[in-house]
Amino acid sequence: xxxxxxxxxxxxxxxxxxxxxxxxxxxxxxxxxxxxxxxxxxxxxxxxxxxxxxxxxxxxxxxxxxxxxxxxxxxxxxxxxxxxxxxxxxxxxxxxxxxxxxxxxxxxxxxxxxxxxxxxxxxxxxxxxxxxxxxxxxxxxxxxxxxxxxxxxxxxxxxxxxxxxxxxxxxxxxxxxxxxxxxxxxxxxxxxxxxxxxxxxxxxxxxxxxxxxxxxxxxxxxxxxxxxxxxxxx
Amino acid sequence: xxxxxxxxxxxxxxxxxxxxxxxxxxxxxxxxxxxxxxxxxxxxxxxxxxxxxxxxxxxxxxxxxxxxxxxxxxxxxxxxxxxxxxxxxxxxxxxxxxxxxxxxxxxxxxxxxxxxxxxxxxxxxxxxxxxxxxxxxxxxxxxxxxxxxxxxxxxxxxxxxxxxxxxxxxxxxxxxxxxxxxxxxxxxxxxxxxxxxxxxxxxxxxxxxxxxxxxxxxxxxxxxxxxxxxxxxxxxxxxxxxxxxxxxxxxxxxxxxxxxxxxxxxxxxxxxxxxxxxxxxxxxxxxxxxxxxxxx
Numbered sequence: 001x002x003x004x005x006x007x008x009x010x011x012x013x014x015x016x017x018x019x020x021x022x023x024x025x026x027x028x029x030x031x032x033x034x035x036x037x038x039x040x041x042x043x044x045x046x047x048x049x050x051x052x053x054x055x056x057x058x059x060x061x062x063x064x065x066x067x068x069x070x071x072x073x074x075x076x077x078x079x080x081x082x083x084x085x086x087x088x089x090x091x092x093x094x095x096x097x098x099x100x101x102x103x104x105x106x107x108x109x110x111x112x113x114x115x116x117x118x119x120x121x122x123x124x125x126x127x128x129x130x131x132x133x134x135x136x137x138x139x140x141x142x143x144x145x146x147x148x149x150x151x152x153x154x155x156x157x158x159x160x161x162x163x164x165x166x167x168x169x170x171x172x173x174x175x176x177x178x179x180x181x182x183x184x185x186x187x188x189x190x191x192x193x194x195x196x197x198x199x200x201x202x203x204x205x206x207x208x209x210x211x212x213x214x215x216x217x218x219x220x221x222x223x224x225x226x227x228x229x230x231x232x233x234x
Numbered sequence: 235x236x237x238x239x240x241x242x243x244x245x246x247x248x249x250x251x252x253x254x255x256x257x258x259x260x261x262x263x264x265x266x267x268x269x270x271x272x273x274x275x276x277x278x279x280x281x282x283x284x285x286x287x288x289x290x291x292x293x294x295x296x297x298x299x300x301x302x303x304x305x306x307x308x309x310x311x312x313x314x315x316x317x318x319x320x321x322x323x324x325x326x327x328x329x330x331x332x333x334x335x336x337x338x339x340x341x342x343x344x345x346x347x348x349x350x351x352x353x354x355x356x357x358x359x360x361x362x363x364x365x366x367x368x369x370x371x372x373x374x375x376x377x378x379x380x381x382x383x384x385x386x387x388x389x390x391x392x393x394x395x396x397x398x399x400x401x402x403x404x405x406x407x408x409x410x411x412x413x414x415x416x417x418x419x420x421x422x423x424x425x426x427x428x429x430x431x432x433x434x435x436x437x438x439x440x441x442x443x444x445x446x447x448x449x450x451x452x453x454x455x456x457x458x459x460x461x462x463x464x465x466x467x468x469x470x471x472x473x474x475x476x477x478x479x480x481x482x483x484x485x486x487x488x489x490x491x492x493x494x495x496x497x498x499x500x501x502x503x504x505x506x507x508x509x510x511x512x513x514x515x516x517x518x519x520x521x522x523x524x525x526x527x528x529x530x
Contacts, residue, residue, distance in 0.1 A: 037383070040383075041380065041383050041384055041387065044373075044376050044379050044380050045380055045387060045388070047373060047376045048371075048372050048376050048377045048380055048388075049372075049373075051372060051373045051374065051376065051377075052372035052373065055337070055372075115394070115395075116395070118394055118395060119340055119341055119344070119369065119393060120344060120394075125341065125345075128299075128341045129341075129345065132299055132338075133299035133302065136298060136299035136300040136302075136338075137299055137300060137302055137303050139300060140300035140301065140303070140304075141303060144253065144257075144508065145249075145250050147512075148249055148250075148253050148508070148515070149246045149249055151512050151516060152246075152249060152512070152515040152519050153519070155516045155519070156519055156520055157520055157523070157524075158523070166516070166520070170513060170516065173509050173512065173513060174509070174513065176451070176470070176473055176509070177473070177505055177506050177509030177510070178267060178268070178269055178270060178473055178476065178502045178503075178505055178506045179267055179506035179507075179509070179510060180506075180509070181270035181272075182270060185270075188270065195454070195455070199455055199458065200458050200459050203455050203456065203459045207459060
């Protein structure tokens with residue numbers, strides 16, 4: 001295997017960087033070894049830069065996949081129409097946001113110079129407000145119907161546990177719905193108690209478990225036992 | 235099929251239709267059901283009221299358009315409340331830094347500001363001196379860590395490209411260098427990154443940082459375990475937004491209740507009618523389940 005395909009390189013980089021950041025967290029901030037803090041900051045800014053770059057790579061990948069789908073156009077399969085629409089909108093957003101938004105064409109008397117609209121570019125804002133926002137909000141709002149239907153089907157007292165869930169769920173709903181407190185303020189008290197005592201106990205248990213799991217995963221990555229993040233299906 | 239079996243198996247399209255019928259009219263023509271203010275909303279409001287003069291507050295719009303219908307009211311009201319506090323704390327006003335770690339949140343900040351621009355302008359809030367909009371900060375949790383360690387390096391420019399270290403344009407940013415300079419974080423959010431990442435990257439660096447959260451209703455079970463030691467208070471979903479808007483509306487009657495107040499009452503009414511409908515259907519389903527004839 002060629003040297004750049006070997007896994008030892010990324011593993012060593014991961015372990016060295018992780019150990020350095022952990023070391024800096026515990027010893028750099030207390031002015032014990034303050035020089036490490038600057039280097040740690042640089043590493044983290046580099047990560048933020050890579051993450052921003054990855055968004056561009058992701059967009060290109062989406063374009064590539066949908067371009068192939070448009071080219072193939074299987075008989076009877078009209079999904080290429082949606083792919084075309086997605087393709088057009090991505091291009092439009094990039095053109096209006098990244099290109100038109102960057103052209104300085106409005107005179108700013110305060111700055112005595114022509115300035116760019118940037119994110120306030122009118123056509124970009126129009127598309128954001130009246131296309132993306134409207135569609136995104138609609139998709140999320142549809143959840144209300146599914147939740148209502150799901151609650152009707154799931155909240156059925158078939159067993160003792162299900163009955164408990166039904167009672168707790170109904171009381172929390174009555175406590176959270178504004179009209180519940182108006183009907184009887186006790187609903188708010190009961191709902192608050194359910195959320196602050198039994199629910200919180202359960203959630204804290206889950207959070208502590210997840211925290212311990214994250215530590216265990218970190219140790220596995222540090223020791224090179226966990227290699228899933230390198231890809232390759234191993 | 236008997237009546238009881240029918241009750242147990244009501245077609246979902248009937249439920250969808252009825253939900254439309256009970257929600258849509260009250261959104262447009264509110265019936266003014268009373269808004270009961272919860273202790274969480276009161277605490278959220280009081281925390282903002284108690285911000286000392288000269289303090290720096292970060293208002294984070296960590297949400298996208300999907301969360302806007304539920305959280306937008308909180309954004310409007312929190313922004314309005316903070317600008318009112320700027321006016322009240324002169325000659326040493328509080329400073330407000332707006333930012334987002336969500337790419338889609340960047341466009342929502344100016345949208346929100348434009349909606350309430352007139353009244354805030356009358357209160358004399360000056361961009362660069364009293365408040366800034368840093369826009370989108372890339373990197374998610376890593377971006378939060380960068381901001382906590384070095385604000386200027388994490389976001390060298392504001393949303394319109396002005397340098398944050400330019401003392402002539404953004405003088406207030408001269409005193410905002412690390413998380414140690416921030417008194418309070420108000421995070422209105424609809425997912426990740428959100429309060430958990432802020433707790434890991436900001437609160438661990440400054441344990442006296444006060445944190446208020448505006449979250450979706452479904453996210454509340456995750457926020458509650460951190461209250462009140464890490465998260466001082468939170469606004470739970472649309473109900474919390476309606477309550478908070480009505481509280482801010484009492485303080486700033488020139489702005490609220492206006493269009494926002496009407497929206498808040500409409501959302502409050504819709505929440506009540508939709509919850510009642512769901513509870514009725516759950517009851518009908520259980521009645522049908524227990525009374526239907528059983529096969530031997």
